[in-house]
Amino acid sequence: MIDKGLDNIYQLFTRTRRNTENIIKTAPVGICITDPDGCFEMVNAAYCHFYGYSEEELLGKHFSMMIAPADRDALTRRHDEFIKGDSIQDFRQECEVRDKQGDVHTIIAEAARIEGDDGRPRQLTFIVDITERKQLEERLKQANERLDHLAHRDELTGLFNRRAGLQRLGEEEQRSKRYGNALSIAIFDLDSFKAINDTYGHGIGDDVLREVTALVGQTLRSTDIQMRLGGEEFLIIMPEVDTQAAERAMERVCEAIADARFTCQQIHVTVSAGVACYAETIHRCILDRADGAMYRAKEAGGNRVVVA
Numbered sequence: 001m002i003d004k005g006l007d008n009i010y011q012l013f014t015r016t017r018r019n020t021e022n023i024i025k026t027a028p029v030g031i032c033i034t035d036p037d038g039c040f041e042m043v044n045a046a047y048c049h050f051y052g053y054s055e056e057e058l059l060g061k062h063f064s065m066m067i068a069p070a071d072r073d074a075l076t077r078r079h080d081e082f083i084k085g086d087s088i089q090d091f092r093q094e095c096e097v098r099d100k101q102g103d104v105h106t107i108i109a110e111a112a113r114i115e116g117d118d119g120r121p122r123q124l125t126f127i128v129d130i131t132e133r134k135q136l137e138e139r140l141k142q143a144n145e146r147l148d149h150l151a152h153r154d155e156l157t158g159l160f161n162r163r164a165g166l167q168r169l170g171e172e173e174q175r176s177k178r179y180g181n182a183l184s185i186a187i188f189d190l191d192s193f194k195a196i197n198d199t200y201g202h203g204i205g206d207d208v209l210r211e212v213t214a215l216v217g218q219t220l221r222s223t224d225i226q227m228r229l230g231g232e233e234f235l236i237i238m239p240e241v242d243t244q245a246a247e248r249a250m251e252r253v254c255e256a257i258a259d260a261r262f263t264c265q266q267i268h269v270t271v272s273a274g275v276a277c278y279a280e281t282i283h284r285c286i287l288d289r290a291d292g293a294m295y296r297a298k299e300a301g302g303n304r305v306v307v308a
C-alpha cells in the first residue's frame with residue numbers, strides 16, 4: 001500500500017519534470033540559462049532558431065558572442081553583477097544582438113536569478129525579438145520628423161517658415177514682457193530681386209536666396225533666429241538685444257552681403273533692413289514697425305538699415 005503510494009508520487013514527479021522540460025523546449029520565446037561565468041548551460045529550440053546556431057554550438061560558450069560589440073562589455077558586467085548581487089531579482093533590457101549570419105536584431109531580454117542544482121546562482125533569460133517593432137517605430141519617427149519639418153520649415157532655405165516664425169515671435173514677445181528682457185527684430189528684403197530673376201532665371205534666383213540666407217546665418221549670433229516671411233523677405237528675431245546692438249548687427253549683415261558675390265554667376269546683391277525693438281508702451285505691432293522701417297530703407301535707395 002505504502003509502496004504504491006510512493007510509486008504514484010514518483011510517477012507524478014517524473015511527469016511534472018517531463019512537462020516542465022517540454023514547456024521550455026517548445027516555448028515560442030527564446031530561453032537560456034547561463035552559469036556564473038556567463039556561459040550557456042541550457043538553450044531552448046526557439047533560442048537556437050532565433051540565432052541560427054545549434055544547441056551544440058552554443059552550450060559552454062559565453063553569451064556575449066551574440067551581443068553587438070558596442071554593448072558587449074556593459075552587458076557582460078551587468079550579467080556578472082546580476083549573478084553576484086542579491087538586491088535585484090530580475091531585470092529587463094533592450095539590446096542589439098547578431099545572429100550567426102551577422103544580421104542585427106533588437107531584442108528585449110528579461111532575466112531572473114535562479115539557483116542551480118550545485119547551489120550556485122544562474123541567470124535565466126527570456127528573449128523577445130522586437131526588430132520589426134523597432135523598425136516601424138523608426139520609420140514612424142522619421143515620417144513625423146518630415147511632417148514636422150514640412151509644417152515649420154521653408155523648403156527652399158530650410159529656415160523657419162512664416163507660420164512657425166510668427167509663432168516664435170509671439171513667444172519671444174511674451175518672454176520679453178514677462179522678464180523685461182530686450183527684444184529686437186529686423187526685417188530684410190533683397191533689393192531689386194526681380195531683376196536677378198529676370199536676368200539669370202528663377203533657378204539662379206533660388207540659389208541667391210539660399211546663399212544669402214546662409215551668409216546671414218553665419219553673420220548673426222547663434223541665439224538669433226532667421227526665418228522666411230515669404231518671397232525675398234526675411235525676419236530675424238534677436239532675443240535680449242537692444243535697438244543699437246540690433247542696428248549694428250544688421251549693418252554687419254548688409255555689409256557682408258554687399259561684399260559677397262553669389263552663385264556661379266558672381267551676382268552682386270544688396271538688402272534693405274528695418275529694425276524695431278519690442279516695447280510694451282508702443283502699441284503698434286513690432287512687425288509693422290520693422291516693416292515700415294524697411295520700406296523707408298528701400299525708399300532711401302536700399303542697401304541700408306533704418307531703425308523704427
Ligand SMILES: Nc1nc2c(ncn2[C@@H]2O[C@H](COP(=O)(O)OP(=O)(O)OP(=O)(O)O)[C@@H](O)[C@H]2O)c(=O)[nH]1
Pocket residue numbers: 156189190191192193194195197201202203204205206209230231232298
Ligand atoms: N527665384 C525666386 N524668386 C522669388 C521667390 N519668391 C519670390 N520671388 C520673386 O521675387 C521678386 C520680388 O519682386 P518685387 O516684389 O518687385 O521686389 P524687388 O524686385 O526685390 O524690388 P524691391 O523689393 O523694391 O527692391 C519677384 O520676381 C518674385 O517672383 C522664390 O522663392 N524664388
